[in-house]
Amino acid sequence: MEFGGRSSYKGKGKGNETDVRCFCALPAKKCKSWTDKNPGRRFYGCERWKSPLDCGFFQWIDEEEPFGWQKQALIEARDEISEQKRTIMELKKTISHLQSDLGKNAEIKEDIINGFLNM
Ligand SMILES: [Zn+2]
Numbered sequence: 245m246e247f248g249g250r251s252s253y254k255g256k257g258k259g260n261e262t263d264v265r266c267f268c269a270l271p272a273k274k275c276k277s278w279t280d281k282n283p284g285r286r287f288y289g290c291e292r293w294k295s296p297l298d299c300g301f302f303q304w305i306d307e308e309e310p311f312g313w314q315k316q317a318l319i320e321a322r323d324e325i326s327e328q329k330r331t332i333m334e335l336k337k338t339i340s341h342l343q344s345d346l347g348k349n350a351e352i353k354e355d356i357i358n359g360f361l362n363m
Contacts, residue, residue: 264288266288266289266290266291266301267290267299267300267301268290268291268292268297268299268301270290270291270292271291272288272289272291272301273288273289273290273291273293273304274286274287274288274304274305275287275289275293278322280319281309281317282309282310283310283315283318283322284304284306284310284318284322285306285309286299286304286306287302287304287305287306288302288303288304289301289302289303305360309328320349322355341343
């Protein structure tokens, strides 16, 4: 908004909503490929991508294929992230186990207190 005076500056679709539409005539969704071949490469896909209603629309946003060390770095980063996600999942599981154990302990404590009170 601070740059309102410069109306001549118009990025080529940058920042604006895309008018790319899929075969369902829905605005195409920006997705990111994380395959070994195209790590981090962006593309337009169907809004219902990964659902049974996906119309199969596909169009690359990034014209160039990833290559070289950047590609390798992206693949490694992707694998690191998925490894970390797995660790977080396991930690969450441990926490919820601990929480339920704590809950049980609290119940036992309450039973003991109630036991005393009823004496
Ligand atoms: Zn579609």
